[in-house]
Amino acid sequence: MMTAALEYFQFVLAPQMLIGLVLGVAVILVALGLTIIFGLLDVINMSHGEFYALGAFIALALASIGLPFWLLLLLVLLMMLPVGYIVERGLIQRVFHSGERHVTTLLLTFGLGLVMEDAFRLAFGPNPHKPATPIAGAIDVFGVFLPLYRLFLIAGGAVIVALVALVVYRTRLGAMVRAAAFDRHMAASLGVPVQHVYAGAFAFGVALAGLAGVLLAPIYSVFPTMGRDFILMAFTVVIVGGMGSIAGVIVAGLLLTQVQAISSLYISPVWSDPIVFGIMVIMLMVRPQGLFGRLGHG
Amino acid sequence: MSAPVLEVRELSVHFGGLRAVDNVSFAIARNRITTVIGPNGAGKSTLFNLISGAVRPRAGQVLIDGVDMTGQPPHRLQAAGLARSFQITNLFFELSVAENLRLAAQILEPNRMAWRPVGASRRAHARVDELLARFGLADKAAYPVGKLSHGEQRRLEVAVALACQPKVLLLDEPTQGMSHGDTEDTAKLIKSLADDVTVLLIEHDIGLVMSLSDQVIVMHQGQKLAEGTPAEVRSNPAVQAAYFGHA
Amino acid sequence: MADALTRSMRASHVLAAVLVVAALIFAAVGAAIDDTFYLRLGTEALIFAGLALSVDILLGYTGLLSLGQALYFGLGAYLSALVLMVTPSFWAAMGATLIAAIVVGAIGGFIANRVRGVYFALITFGMAQIVAKIVYNTRALGASDGLIGVPVINVNFGIASISSASPVGFFLFTLAFIVVLYALAAYLLDTPFGRLLIALKANERRVPFLGYSTVTPRLTAYVIAAVIAALSGALYPMLRGFVSPELLFFSTSGNAVITAVTGGVGTLVGALYGGILLTVLKSVVGSYTEHHLIVIGLLFMGAVIFLPRGLMGIVRPAVERWLGGKVVP
Numbered sequence: 001m002m003t004a005a006l007e008y009f010q011f012v013l014a015p016q017m018l019i020g021l022v023l024g025v026a027v028i029l030v031a032l033g034l035t036i037i038f039g040l041l042d043v044i045n046m047s048h049g050e051f052y053a054l055g056a057f058i059a060l061a062l063a064s065i066g067l068p069f070w071l072l073l074l075l076v077l078l079m080m081l082p083v084g085y086i087v088e089r090g091l092i093q094r095v096f097h098s099g100e101r102h103v104t105t106l107l108l109t110f111g112l113g114l115v116m117e118d119a120f121r122l123a124f125g126p127n128p129h130k131p132a133t134p135i136a137g138a139i140d141v142f143g144v145f146l147p148l149y150r151l152f153l154i155a156g157g158a159v160i161v162a163l164v165a166l167v168v169y170r171t172r173l174g175a176m177v178r179a180a181a182f183d184r185h186m187a188a189s190l191g192v193p194v195q196h197v198y199a200g201a202f203a204f205g206v207a208l209a210g211l212a213g214v215l216l217a218p219i220y221s222v223f224p225t226m227g228r229d230f231i232l233m234a235f236t237v238v239i240v241g242g243m244g245s246i247a248g249v250i251v252a253g254l255l256l257t258q259v260q261a262i263s264s265l266y267i268s269p270v271w272s273d274p275i276v277f278g279i280m281v282i283m284l285m286v287r288p289q290g291l292f293g294r295l296g297h298g
Numbered sequence: 299m300s301a302p303v304l305e306v307r308e309l310s311v312h313f314g315g316l317r318a319v320d321n322v323s324f325a326i327a328r329n330r331i332t333t334v335i336g337p338n339g340a341g342k343s344t345l346f347n348l349i350s351g352a353v354r355p356r357a358g359q360v361l362i363d364g365v366d367m368t369g370q371p372p373h374r375l376q377a378a379g380l381a382r383s384f385q386i387t388n389l390f391f392e393l394s395v396a397e398n399l400r401l402a403a404q405i406l407e408p409n410r411m412a413w414r415p416v417g418a419s420r421r422a423h424a425r426v427d428e429l430l431a432r433f434g435l436a437d438k439a440a441y442p443v444g445k446l447s448h449g450e451q452r453r454l455e456v457a458v459a460l461a462c463q464p465k466v467l468l469l470d471e472p473t474q475g476m477s478h479g480d481t482e483d484t485a486k487l488i489k490s491l492a493d494d495v496t497v498l499l500i501e502h503d504i505g506l507v508m509s510l511s512d513q514v515i516v517m518h519q520g521q522k523l524a525e526g527t528p529a530e531v532r533s534n535p536a537v538q539a540a541y542f543g544h545a
Numbered sequence: 546m547a548d549a550l551t552r553s554m555r556a557s558h559v560l561a562a563v564l565v566v567a568a569l570i571f572a573a574v575g576a577a578i579d580d581t582f583y584l585r586l587g588t589e590a591l592i593f594a595g596l597a598l599s600v601d602i603l604l605g606y607t608g609l610l611s612l613g614q615a616l617y618f619g620l621g622a623y624l625s626a627l628v629l630m631v632t633p634s635f636w637a638a639m640g641a642t643l644i645a646a647i648v649v650g651a652i653g654g655f656i657a658n659r660v661r662g663v664y665f666a667l668i669t670f671g672m673a674q675i676v677a678k679i680v681y682n683t684r685a686l687g688a689s690d691g692l693i694g695v696p697v698i699n700v701n702f703g704i705a706s707i708s709s710a711s712p713v714g715f716f717l718f719t720l721a722f723i724v725v726l727y728a729l730a731a732y733l734l735d736t737p738f739g740r741l742l743i744a745l746k747a748n749e750r751r752v753p754f755l756g757y758s759t760v761t762p763r764l765t766a767y768v769i770a771a772v773i774a775a776l777s778g779a780l781y782p783m784l785r786g787f788v789s790p791e792l793l794f795f796s797t798s799g800n801a802v803i804t805a806v807t808g809g810v811g812t813l814v815g816a817l818y819g820g821i822l823l824t825v826l827k828s829v830v831g832s833y834t835e836h837h838l839i840v841i842g843l844l845f846m847g848a849v850i851f852l853p854r855g856l857m858g859i860v861r862p863a864v865e866r867w868l869g870g871k872v873v874p
Contacts, residue, residue, distance in 0.1 A: 050605075095853075102662050106663065107610075107845075111846040111849060112836050115839050117838070118839040122839065235667055239664070270682045273675060277672075284659065284664050
């Protein structure tokens with residue numbers, strides 16, 4: 001009896017939970033960027049999925065000239081920061097001060113997402129590319145088969161998330177960011193360079209998404225519409241966790257991906273999106289501010 | 299002896315640990331002008347929010363014409379005959395002055411008129427013209443509210459609240475930010491309203507309070523400190539202490 | 546006696562009339578040269594313009610951005626196809642679509658209208674994605690291939706009938722149909738009900754203090770938009786003879802939003818012009834490159850930044866002045 005349960009855990013449940021954890025870490029990275037952008041700029045970045053894809057595509061391009069994986073990670077991060085900065089200063093700021101900011105920034109970033117998606121198609125073609133797994137092999141822990149790359153992903157992702165939380169809550173930079181989120185004018189009069197903080201936060205947010213893209217590419221492949229498929233889960237995590245809350249993203253991200261991973265053992269995968277969406281709807285109806293509060297707002 | 303047109307009994311609400319309104323009771327008879335005064339943070343606007351249905355009370359009752367309307371949403375209170383204006387101008391800034399008034403006056407028409415062309419709502423339009431004249435806004439009727447001067451906007455706030463022919467009118471600092479001349483004109487207007495409507499007013503201008511009010515209610519730290527005629531309240535030592543520290 | 550809003554609506558009517566005249570000329574030319582392709586393309590443009598109309602009712606008037614109107618469009622298309630394959634009656638298809646749209650719209654509206662702004666957009670997005678996924682995976686609805694074999698039908702009016710196979714005939718019929726939808730929307734939006742929607746967009750907080758709940762008007766507007774989207778969608782299988790899950794995808798919802806915004810949000814007629822413009826653009830750009838989305842996306846972003854009121858936002862005030870409107874500061 002016990003051995004049957006144990007075997008079930010070893011061969012069925014644990015691997016599935018691992019998959020869920022891998023996805024969870026990636027979703028958290030993407031959702032973290034989304035929630036920082038919303039919490040600080042009050043902007044819904046409908047192109048966030050495409051920045052996730054952008055990271056993967058940049059990595060693809062760089063890998064094709066033979067650069068090693070660890071260098072790819074660094075370069076993607078470094079390249080996406082200025083891209084995000086320019087997008088915020090050049091595009092988003094243009095509509096930021098209009099009365100209907102929520103709608104216009106949503107529409108603008110939606111348009112941007114379309115352009116980016118088609119640009120990927122133009123540059124790389126519509127078919128998926130699957131990069132080789134950077135760390136091959138697996139280890140056996142108590143009979144559970146753990147692929148090394150996935151372990152690296154979980155560990156690495158966790159480290160990045162911890163670093164982000166550290167920066168936001170324990171550093172001067174983070175304090176500036178939180179101040180600017182809470183009260184822009186007050187922060188500005190206290191000497192916080194609000195313009196740069198905003199642009200920097202946006203850049204950082206999309207860079208996190210891009211990083212997730214690079215990390216997940218060997219597992220889920222790279223194709224032009226990869227952002228679109230991913231974004232519903234990311235938005236759900238942000239909403240369930242609470243827009244602007246980092247803790248919320250972490251908790252909701254882990255929870256939702258585990259729910260999805262385990263339920264896919266019993267229910268057809270067709271229903272995983274409806275379930276995720278159902279959770280988002282229920283949350284919005286019952287407790288619209290999500291599980292936790294917002295980054296700067298009360 | 300008929301029921302007071304507006305009565306609150308032991309009305310209370312807390313925000314976190316703060317007792318914003320604490321066990322307030324009073325009754326207002328028909329066609330009187332009653333002013334609520336008190337230092338900043340006394341709970342006056344919160345009191346209005348409770349009465350108008352914007353905020354649900356934790357305890358206590360709100361009665362309109364003897365009918366318990368406690369906890370009802372704003373539109374039900376409106377239907378019961380209560381209308382309010384706001385301290386921070388809360389109008390439809392992109393829409394014209396006339397349209398703001400018509401939106402408020404439309405409630406005078408039967409429901410089926412909602413599905414006929416706007417121009418067919420003659421009663422509402424007549425009310426709009428009446429108010430435009432009475433409040434001196436007729437030449438600005440087509441202007442978007444955002445283009446009016448501050449004083450004109452404040453006047454419009456009162457006009458919009460009045461448009462639905464309410465029984466009770468709650469005016470939250472109607473003269474806030476107005477020039478002296480505007481304030482005087484508004485005071486005259488409010489005085490003239492008392493013939494048709496019962497007015498409950500929040501005001502800071504003591505001169506206005508003294509000249510306008512039939513009755514004054516003083517609030518302090520969420521509680522009703524005193525109630526009486528302007529003269530009675532002015533000479534009340536507790537009131538003086540609240541406003542000026544020590545009498 | 547007409548106020549500014551009514552005058553704006555009249556200016557829209559003038560522009561709509563211009564569109565109709567242009568369309569009639571287009572039809573006449575098409576008939577003369579015995580064209581099929583462009584007339585069918587034009588019919589399709591009108592059908593999608595109907596969808597854009599539903600977006601504008603919500604966005605331009607009620608202030609709600611719906612990113613999932615394709616749900617109702619697709620609902621109308623699939624239901625119409627199914628009904629027609631059983632009984633080739635236009636009225637049966639439309640009747641079924643109307644009822645379904647009201648019911649599903651009420652449900653969707655109940656779910657979505659608990660929230661506003663960004664959350665509303667996300668919920669509508671999610672709802673459409675879910676339904677699209679379900680339909681895509683349902684064998685009985687043709688899965689990824691959709692449903693084919695919708696028969697040609699005759700639309701009977703008693704005295705005359707139009708065949709859906711006739712390029713000119715069905716183009717003119719669709720034109721009339723969409724104009725009727727436009728007229729219905731335009732009428733409703735110039736009633737006190739419609740003005741209440743406009744008030745909701747202008748300052749939702751104030752509305753309850755006017756004496757109205759905010760829930761009922763929003764829900765009603767949502768259902769009306771759902772019905773218009775669904776009825777437009779119901780025409781699609783009559784034109785093309787098939788339906789596919791693409792009609793439910795986000796791209797369909799997204800295109801509708803682009804159409805409404807570039808055409809001119811809050812003008813109603815902007816949705817019509819926008820629909821034509823988008824179809825023409827796709828056709829023209831599409832003949833040079835299959836990456837027309839980049840061009841359209843860039844134009845859309847340009848419109849959002851530089852032309853927030855859309856094309857009609859520039860043209861309509863000019864028409865208003867021409868009609869003799871007073872110049873307000």
